[in-house]
Amino acid sequence: MSAPVRRTGGRSAAVLASIRYAVEELVRERGAEKVTIPLVAERAGVNPTSVYRRWGDAAALLNDIATYRLDPDRELPHSGDLRADLIAWAREVVEHYRKPINAALLRGGSASAGEQETECLRNRRAEALVIMGEPAALDADEIIDGIVGPIVYRAIFLPWTLDDDLPVRLVDKVLPA
Amino acid sequence: MSAPVRRTGGRSAAVLASIRYAVEELVRERGAEKVTIPLVAERAGVNPTSVYRRWGDAAALLNDIATYRLDPDRELPHSGDLRADLIAWAREVVEHYRKPINAALLRGGSASAGEQETECLRNRRAEALVIMGEPAALDADEIIDGIVGPIVYRAIFLPWTLDDDLPVRLVDKVLPA
């Protein structure tokens, strides 16, 4: 009655890696919308059935890829200067979504959003709160409305406006000098 | 060599209306993601071919519907009090996206965004600039980052946080008393 022993190494790991790579290529080439499982499988040199059995559908697959693109365990800025840290973090996020692959994945994720917060964006918010430290000068709502919201909005609908000075402009608004 | 004469009345108008209605029903029932053209056609009592020929694909169809949900020719708030007008307008937008149908259409639209600003959101920005008047106290970027961005972000990813006091909170930030 115990849980079956998972097999994550060897072949499975290779399949996973080649599928992730194939997805990223295809999203770049045709946009997240037009990425189908048979297409991914062929590009990855893998049987479509394997993809269906692991992820179920294309939306779940894309979401899985998106989650791992910006490492949730990476080192966060912590110079001690709150304002500088916030700017540095915002810059990372902007930089991230400036890559067409990540913006495309974000759009794909947004299509299936609404029920619950996506893993990927929950990570962003958690990071912001870590940077704020305790006691926090800003609460979660201020981060969302002041930093994450505008960046994500632009990433989805106005990707060509993700300028270098956007992070500073946004932080200036939420943290008046 | 002149453009063919369009026929927009009578039957065509009826088809258009029943398709729009069918799309809205289906988006509410299953989410924009799972709305297909054959499904819409059946519900509307129309031949799928007609839908394919007019819109081409489901994304274009959804975008068309979304554009006409918030009437671009409606009366805008103009009490003379800039702050009050901005709040009233933001309230309209929040109210709009609080309806699940509109949020779902927004998500559908975001999936195919990226190339150029969508008609629907271009309208929102134009409205904001009209409210601002001349000379404008805020520029387009401030409206986007301060009002539209946060509202749309929440509408897509955190629809249950579109509170009544959000408009006031946002306007307070961009228009310090």
Place this chain on the structure above:
DNA sequence: CTCCTAAAGCAAAGGTCTTTGCGTTACGCT
């Protein structure tokens, strides 16, 4: 090394979407 079985591969069947050519309807102009 051997065994057990999780995970991948294969093939066939079923389903849904999309395209296309052609006939029919009826809008809009004269």
Place this chain on the structure above:
DNA sequence: AGCGTAACGCAAAGACCTTTGCTTTAGGAG
């Protein structure tokens, strides 16, 4: 009212996606 043709309906064909039962491969524990 009559005419030309835009827009719709119909049906068949094809493409593509998805599911399912079974076989084969190979990860991981002993």
